[in-house]
Amino acid sequence: MSGDRRTQLESRIKDGSINEQSIWKYIREKNTADPAMLCRTALIDCTREYTYGQMFTEWEHYARAFSALGMTENNGSRVAIAGTISAEPLFAFYGLNMTGAEVSMFSYPDFLPGGMWKTMAAKEKITDLIISDIMLSPDTWPEIKGAADKLGLRNVILVHSKLGGPCCGPAELVYNEFNYHALKHLSDTVFMDDLIKRYVSEPISYGTGNPDHLAIITHTSGTTKGTRKPLPYSNRSVNTVATKFTGRYHSSYFGTEDIGQLRLTPSFDFSSFLCMCGLINADFSEGETIVLTFFGFLHPKFVRAVGYYGINVLFTSGFMIDSWMNRTDDDDIDFTSVRIFSCGGSYMPPDKVMKYTEYVRSHGYKGELLRGYGMSETGGAQLTAPPGCMDDILGYPVNSDDYRIQDSEDGLFYSPDEGVRTGVMYVASDSLCMNELDGEILFEFTVIDGRDFLCSNDLVRVNEDGSFSYAGRADRYFVNNDGVRFEAGPVETEMSRQPGISMCAIVPVLDKRIHDTVPVLYVTTDSGIDDQAETVRKALKKVFVDDGLISKSILPSQFVITDEIPCNSNGKIDIYRITRDRLNGEAYNIIAVHKGDAVTDISCELTEHTESIKAGTLPEGMGAGSALGIFELFNN
Numbered sequence: 001m002s003g004d005r006r007t008q009l010e011s012r013i014k015d016g017s018i019n020e021q022s023i024w025k026y027i028r029e030k031n032t033a034d035p036a037m038l039c040r041t042a043l044i045d046c047t048r049e050y051t052y053g054q055m056f057t058e059w060e061h062y063a064r065a066f067s068a069l070g071m072t073e074n075n076g077s078r079v080a081i082a083g084t085i086s087a088e089p090l091f092a093f094y095g096l097n098m099t100g101a102e103v104s105m106f107s108y109p110d111f112l113p114g115g116m117w118k119t120m121a122a123k124e125k126i127t128d129l130i131i132s133d134i135m136l137s138p139d140t141w142p143e144i145k146g147a148a149d150k151l152g153l154r155n156v157i158l159v160h161s162k163l164g165g166p167c168c169g170p171a172e173l174v175y176n177e178f179n180y181h182a183l184k185h186l187s188d189t190v191f192m193d194d195l196i197k198r199y200v201s202e203p204i205s206y207g208t209g210n211p212d213h214l215a216i217i218t219h220t221s222g223t224t225k226g227t228r229k230p231l232p233y234s235n236r237s238v239n240t241v242a243t244k245f246t247g248r249y250h251s252s253y254f255g256t257e258d259i260g261q262l263r264l265t266p267s268f269d270f271s272s273f274l275c276m277c278g279l280i281n282a283d284f285s286e287g288e289t290i291v292l293t294f295f296g297f298l299h300p301k302f303v304r305a306v307g308y309y310g311i312n313v314l315f316t317s318g319f320m321i322d323s324w325m326n327r328t329d330d331d332d333i334d335f336t337s338v339r340i341f342s343c344g345g346s347y348m349p350p351d352k353v354m355k356y357t358e359y360v361r362s363h364g365y366k367g368e369l370l371r372g373y374g375m376s377e378t379g380g381a382q383l384t385a386p387p388g389c390m391d392d393i394l395g396y397p398v399n400s401d402d403y404r405i406q407d408s409e410d411g412l413f414y415s416p417d418e419g420v421r422t423g424v425m426y427v428a429s430d431s432l433c434m435n436e437l438d439g440e441i442l443f444e445f446t447v448i449d450g451r452d453f454l455c456s457n458d459l460v461r462v463n464e465d466g467s468f469s470y471a472g473r474a475d476r477y478f479v480n481n482d483g484v485r486f487e488a489g490p491v492e493t494e495m496s497r498q499p500g501i502s503m504c505a506i507v508p509v510l511d512k513r514i515h516d517t518v519p520v521l522y523v524t525t526d527s528g529i530d531d532q533a534e535t536v537r538k539a540l541k542k543v544f545v546d547d548g549l550i551s552k553s554i555l556p557s558q559f560v561i562t563d564e565i566p567c568n569s570n571g572k573i574d575i576y577r578i579t580r581d582r583l584n585g586e587a588y589n590i591i592a593v594h595k596g597d598a599v600t601d602i603s604c605e606l607t608e609h610t611e612s613i614k615a616g617t618l619p620e621g622m623g624a625g626s627a628l629g630i631f632e633l634f635n636n
Contacts, residue, residue, distance in 0.1 A: 005033045019239035020211040024097045026239045027284045028056055037287050040261060044309060045087040045292045046164035052287065058087075062095025064202040065195040069155055071128050073100025073207040077154075079128040080121060082106040082135065085266055085296045086161035088192065090280070092130050093270075097215060097235075100207015101128075104217040104230070107271040108135050108295070111144075118147050120227045124217065125438055128155040130192070138182045145188060158183060159192045166304040167293050211236035214434065218273040220376060230442065231273055231376055232434040240431040241379045242282040264313045265291040265305055267320060269298075273376035279315065297323070307334030307364075315342045319567050321356045336364035344372045346573075347470040349497050350390045357388075371395060373468075377443070377454055379431030383468055392497075393467040394460065402428045404448050405462055413448050422461045422471055426453040459489055486519045486554045492573075494549050495521070498539035502526050503565050505573045506556060518557040522585070524565055532561045533588055533604060540590065541602040552599050555592060559604070560585040 009030070012018040018026060031037045031052045038053035050058065071077045079101050083089025096103050104124050110117040111131070121129070129148055136144060136158070148156045163176045183189050207213070215235045219228040264283055268275045280290055293305045297320050306314060314335075321343065324333060335341070341360055348356075348371065357369045368388030373395055374380045382402060383395030397403050397416055404413045405423040414421060428451050435443050445452040459471040471490060488506035495504045502524045509520045525532045536559050543549050562585035567573055586606060593601035 009033050013243060016240075016243070019236050019243055021239070022097055022100070022207060022209045022213075022235050023215055023238050023281060024059060024094045025209060026235075026242070027094075027281070030285050031287050040287055041289045042284065042287075043087055043090070043290055043292065044263075046162060046168070046294070048087065048162065048164075050087065055091075058091045059094040059098060060204065061196045061200070062091045062192070063098040063204045065192070065199045066095055066099050066101065067205040068199040068202040069128075069195070071096060071099060071101050071155065072205045073102075073213070074205065075101075077101040077127045078104060078125055079130060080104045080106045080117075080124070080126045081270070082108060082111055082117065082129070082131040083159065083270060084108060084132045084134060084161060084294050085269055085292050086132070086294055087292060088159040088161050089130070089132065089270060090292075092159065092192070093216070093276075098207065099205055100209075100213065102214045102217070105219065105271040105276055107219065107228075107269050108132070110228070110271075111135050116227050118151065120230075121151050121153070123227060124230060126151070127153065128157070129153050130157045130159060133158045133160050133180055133183050133191075134176055136183060137179060138186060141183060141186060141189065155190070157190050157192050157195065161294070163294065165293070166308040167299050167301040209235070211239075216276065217437070218276055218376065219271045228271075230437055232437050232442075233273075233277065234434065237379060237431045237433060238277050238281055239285075241277050242285040244431065245278070245282045245380070262286075262288040262313050263291055263309060263311050264288060264315070265293055265309065265311050267297045267302075267315055267317075269296055274315065274374075274380070278380045300327075303333050307332075307337060310337040312337055312339040313342075314338050314340070315344075318343060318346065318348050318352060318356060321359060325359055333363045335360050336366075338365050339367060340370065341365055341367060342370040342372065344374070347394065347493070350392050353390055375427055375454065375456060377433050378427050378429035379433070382427055382429070385467075391467065393463070393469050396467050400466075404428075404453055405460065408459075416462050416466060416468070420462055420464055422459065425456045425458045425460045425468070427456055428453045487550075488519070490550055491519075491521070491543075491554065491556065494543045495523075495539055498542055500526050500529055500535040501539050503573070505565055509558075519554070521556040521559040521590075522565055523559055523561055524563065525561065533586070533606075536561065536588075537602055537604045540604075545599055545602060552592065555602075556590055558587055558589055558607070560587045 009018075018029065021029075031040075038056075039051055041049055042052045042055040043050040066072065071079055077096075077099075079092075079096055081089050081092055081096075081103055083092070093103055093105075104120075104126060106117055106120065109115060110120060120126075131144070145156060160180045163173050184191060212234050214232050215238055217230045217232045219230055262283070264279060266275045266279055270276045270280075283290060291305065291309045291311060293299065293302055296302060297316075303324055305311065327333075338360075343353075343356060353369060353371065360369065370387055371385040371389070371394075373383035375382070382398055384398060385391070385393055385395040400416045403416050404426040405416065405421055406413050406426065407421050407423040409421075413426070414423075426446060426448060428448075432445075432452065432454065435441065435445055443454070446455060447453070461469040461471050463469055471493060486506070486508070491506055492504055495501055504521055504523045506519050506521050509518055521536075523532075523536050525535050529535050540555070540559075544552050544555050565573060588604040589607045591603045591605065592599045593603055
């Protein structure tokens with residue numbers, strides 16, 4: 001890179017002007033200032049590798065086909081991509097960004113039995129669909145095509161990705177190719193590889209490149225009004241995320257050490273903000289290497305890819321590490337190559353941080369576990385805990401000006417610099433997603449000191465050293481017939497800190513005997529505990545009686561000991577599934593023991609009267625008979 005070109009690029013990054021363009025153009029600008037960058041490896045997809053130069057060429061191939069089909073900004077296109085974690089869906093996204101078409105990233109669970117893709121497509125005004133062929137079969141294709149016709153979709157395009165690498169067995173390879181050819185022989189399927197050959201000479205219809213143009217819609221893992229919550233981002237917002245994270249790993253964790261390109265593998269699918277914007281787009285902008293492993297951590301052999309490909313940066317959640325720890329065949333897990341091991345997504349008490357640290361180190365990791373807190377709506381991590389920190393904190397603010405705390409006592413807003421307090425945390429960012437889509441308000445901003453802030457609904461404590469500690473969810477409450485407000489968040493947080501309690505969740509349950517809603521505490525205890533009920537009873541007594549951490553007026557009516565509490569794909573407790581499904585477990589009535597007016601003890605009694613649920617850790621329908629059911633067939 002010449003001195004002038006380097007200076008120009010650095011200047012554009014510094015003044016933020018580099019963000020004022022389409023996403024694809026931003027990435028290409030940062031990787032073409034020096035011609036040598038084009039020869040660096042951008043993607044490793046199973047057994048295939050693409051340099052940056054080759055990847056940019058693929059983007060153009062896709063953009064030519066999309067231009068020929070009218071999937072462009074000028075045509076008002078909004079395309080849903082439902083892809084596995086492979087190169088082709090990525091090429092499709094950047095090709096569509098070239099033509100200026102808006103893109104909504106759907107997840108493969110959305111297409112499983114009982115999935116919500118049709119509702120999402122209607123609500124988000126999808127015009128076209130691109131879908132990975134392994135998510136379909138000749139038997140399910142007519143249903144997909146019929147629904148697409150009913151929705152008025154202009155194009156339904158199938159993409160085929162080649163399997164391979166350490167995560168796939170011979171039977172999966174055969175299934176993938178057999179399914180591809182079976183679908184291709186149907187008269188009404190259209191495949192992307194055929195379109196690319198047909199339109200190889202088609203001129204590209206470029207989008208305007210307006211930085212405020214809606215570029216991508218990612219989704220949260222939970223549901224809102226029956227579908228997953230959409231998070232719409234402009235070109236500028238996505239580019240700003242990448243610019244904020246420029247060089248963060250190199251400078252923060254490696255200093256001046258020259259370690260070459262970083263290698264990262266997405267754990268989550270492309271519908272996740274963390275995956276698509278925070279990881280893939282940001283690291284493409286830095287010239288790093290992304291390793292794709294098809295279904296990510298949902299594949300039982302995902303972790304094999306870490307050692308096989310020499311992954312040196314790995315983003316995980318406690319939920320993922322728990323699943324690895326429960327494996328009976330973990331001898332093949334090798335974290336020796338990993339230099340940065342980040343574990344976030346939800347609050348983790350110190351004992352879990354210690355447990356996870358010991359586990360990853362037992363498999364070769366030599367560093368400290370990193371923790372961070374962030375909101376997808378605000379464009380990523382805002383709080384970080386120092387490497388190896390075992391304090392019971394979420395982290396320290398990267399920029400205290402981006403935070404306000406609504407004090408629990410007076411309801412006023414304060415900066416974190418204004419002292420110790422407890423309250424609801426509000427977050428601001430220059431990479432906020434849009435808060436409306438097609439005229440529908442998705443969430444409200446709160447204007448504080450002339451700036452838009454987003455309520456996190458997390459109750460936090462600002463400590464003397466400036467760190468934030470987690471105190472529960474502020475929006476997790478319900479009211480019974482007597483008007484008593486039950487705060488679930490603080491109860492879950494304090495109970496999860498008690499010895500022997502692995503995980504817990506409070507849900508409102510309608511008790512038909514009294515025709516009222518009561519709080520029921522679902523609990524999983526640590527393995528090896530003989531008397532689980534006594535462990536829970538002691539924890540309740542400690543929290544509500546001995547230490548008086550929480551008002552006795554919101555003591556749960558019942559607790560249910562269960563083997564597993566459902567989490568969503570980000571590792572957060574899935575309250576929607578807890579209230580929707582049924583769970584097996586022993587139920588105990590919680591009885592406050594009084595001495596006069598004072599509560600002096602907690603007792604419990606086994607009962608047959610409970611509204612319990614049956615939970616799992618994978619989305620509904622993700623079993624036999626679905627695309628992911630092949631894992632059970634081929635990998636046990």
